[in-house]
Amino acid sequence: MKGLEGTSGKQLVKEICPTCGDHDPKEDTWLMFPGSDIFARVPFHVAHTVLDKDQERLDYDTKKLQSFVKEKSFVISEKGALADRISPGIVKSLVSLTDKPK
Structure with a gap:
């Protein structure tokens, strides 16, 4: 951008970030x-570009962790390990919940 500056020191090309x-x-x-x-x-x-990329990575890791927990909860629920305390239907409904803001 230094090559695009005019003689008055005013920037000729203005950067606009979305x-x-x-x-x-x-x-x-x-x-x-x-x-x-x-x-x-x-x-x-x-x-803010670095922070945006970190947020994307964090969102990906969160989804990956949620799917792992969901899979393991289904396995535990199907084996009946929690059947004496919690019914499999309740476990499935709890795991399928998401914590997205409304």
């Missing part, structure tokens, strides 16, 4: 990388 809208590309923010104690000063757009 998430954060108009932003100052020189605005830095502190970001702590996941799984480490390292902080980095990165542009705001980079910070």
Whole structure:
């Protein structure tokens, strides 16, 4: 972008992000990388892009874990291990619930 700046120092091309809208590309923010104690000063757009990708990965892992728990609960329910305490129908209905906000 440095090559696109005019002589007046005003930016000729304005960056517009679908998430954060108009932003100052020189605005830095502190970001702590996941799984480490390292902080980095990165542009705001980079910070929210990294966080968006982490959220996608977290959503994927959550769905994978929910399906694993559901599968194991069905196996336990079908074997009758919980039949004396909880009926298999209740276990199936509890596992099929999702915790999405309304």
